[in-house]
Amino acid sequence: MRLLVATAVPPERDAVARAFGASGTPEETALPGVVLLRTPGADVLAAGVGPAAAASATSAALTAARLAGNPYDLVVSAGIGGGFAERAPLGAVVVADRIVAADLGAETPDGFVPVTGLGFGTDVHLPPAALVGAAREAGLLPGAVLTVSTVTGSAARAAELLARHPSAVAEAMEGFGVAEAAAAHGVPVLEVRAVSNAIGPRDRDAWRIPAALTALTSAFVRLAPAEAGSPFALARARLVP
């Protein structure tokens, strides 16, 4: 199973790498357009914050692997995220059954129109149901995960997003970019987010980042061991003939 995990910042990257047995300072490999941390179970990258950086670095990694004759089987967008209150509490880990570009579109006098309503592209990617099911069995909470370029900072904006996406459990800033890159390469995608903060009025002091990073490591320990019966291995058996 060749697994690529795309995070935003180095603490998230290292939290994922720990689950794959990386300790100390794992070796970094610089490729054109991306730096990879190679661990025994996955290649992990820190792309920077936002969907553009995520898409760029993920695409660079996918291209390099394909050209080397060793393509990835699965790409996972991972990190911390905001959780919608009463759905995804602090410390919960969610898995996206829909990866949604929640603010890609146009504002009109009648409200937000998604990019698809303008006649362009797509605004949602669907991770394979088998993989979402395997993650649910491993204790992750499934639901739509919204990709936003601006962190939600008010109750009104949180309510607006929930009205448009009733199944949303969380928001973050990279998933859709990672998913666009994966789709362009024909590779399945998943998004995993550990909830560090509640979505709503901004209160940075209330973010629980260390606890979320610990929960992220623990979720990957459950998802990704090398044994044949692990969720990722089972998913690979279902996804890759």
Ligand SMILES: O=C(O)c1cccc(C(=O)CC[C@H]2O[C@@H](n3cnc4c(=O)[nH]cnc43)[C@H](O)[C@@H]2O)c1
């Ligand atoms: O300061 C630190 O130690 C630290 C460690 C790990 C991560 C961070 C970040 O600031 C990560 C930014 C990253 O987090 C996602 N995120 C988290 N909460 C939200 C949210 O409520 N709305 C949108 N995105 C959120 C996002 O994907 C950022 O890239 C700091």
